Amino acid sequence: MKKKINIAIDGYSSCGKGTLAKAMAKALGYVFIDSGAMYRAVTLYLMQNDVDVYDESAVEVALANVVVGFLNNQEGQSEVTLNGISVEAEIRNIAVASKVSEVAKIQIVRSKMVALQQAIGLEKGVVMDGRDIGTVVFPDAELKIFMTASVEVRAQRRFAELVAKGDVVTLEEISANLKHRDAVDSSRENSPLKMTSDYRVLDNSELDRDSQFALAMQWVEMACGG
Numbered sequence: 482m483k484k485k486i487n488i489a490i491d492g493y494s495s496c497g498k499g500t501l502a503k504a505m506a507k508a509l510g511y512v513f514i515d516s517g518a519m520y521r522a523v524t525l526y527l528m529q530n531d532v533d534v535y536d537e538s539a540v541e542v543a544l545a546n547v548v549v550g551f552l553n554n555q556e557g558q559s560e561v562t563l564n565g566i567s568v569e570a571e572i573r574n575i576a577v578a579s580k581v582s583e584v585a586k587i588q589i590v591r592s593k594m595v596a597l598q599q600a601i602g603l604e605k606g607v608v609m610d611g612r613d614i615g616t617v618v619f620p621d622a623e624l625k626i627f628m629t630a631s632v633e634v635r636a637q638r639r640f641a642e643l644v645a646k647g648d649v650v651t652l653e654e655i656s657a658n659l660k661h662r663d664a665v666d667s668s669r670e671n672s673p674l675k676m677t678s679d680y681r682v683l684d685n686s687e688l689d690r691d692s693q694f695a696l697a698m699q700w701v702e703m704a705c706g707g
């Protein structure tokens with residue numbers, strides 16, 4: 482059997498990181514972890530409990546009551562949990578998306594999430610997507626992929642997803658939210674999204690899912706010494 486590795490997939494919002502990460506984890510028999518879902522679950526808790534996300538001390542107090550985890554649903558897919566209850570659907574709305582970058586800036590929130598992510602990665606065999614996975618969470622990951630795509634392509638994809646779910650949104654709103662999150666995620670002081678020379682870059686503006694998957698799996702082969 483090939484050696485198990487950790488795979489870090491970082492990049493901008495709505496680049497299809499999760500879709501690729503899930504497909505890779507399934508093919509390899511690895512665990513898939515959506516680290517953004519963890520920051521979204523914390524954000525949901527703060528919103529539900531009327532905690533001001535700009536007040537770091539209030540966030541720190543509230544964080545003591547937050548337990549984030551994962552469960553496998555009946556289809557075998559991983560869902561993020563907040564205090565033991567799946568919040569997979571609630572965390573995907575635009576209200577959470579509009580606050581999550583603020584919450585993800587806060588160091589105490591990051592430290593708590595990173596500790597959990599590193600514990601999950603100890604045994605290897607994890608595909609994790611996010612913004613700081615290759616730089617902070619798993620700096621020694623055997624394979625690091627940086628995903629990117631044009632903002633137009635990303636906004637269009639996210640718009641189609643939300644409309645299909647029945648959300649009432651405009652393309653302009655989605656595009657503005659993506660640009661805002663990219664800017665905050667890349668410029669924040671704590672663990673910003675940053676590409677370093679050890680990443681393999683995957684620009685999927687014009688690549689379909691199968692081509693992305695094939696390319697990424699070639700990189701896995703190389704990283705496993707195959």
Ligand code: DC
Binds near residue numbers: 517518610666
């Ligand atoms: O991947 P996503 O859109 O679900 O992430 C939600 C937010 O969480 C995003 O604005 C950036 C932040 N995030 C982060 O700071 N670090 C991660 N490892 C993952 C997500």
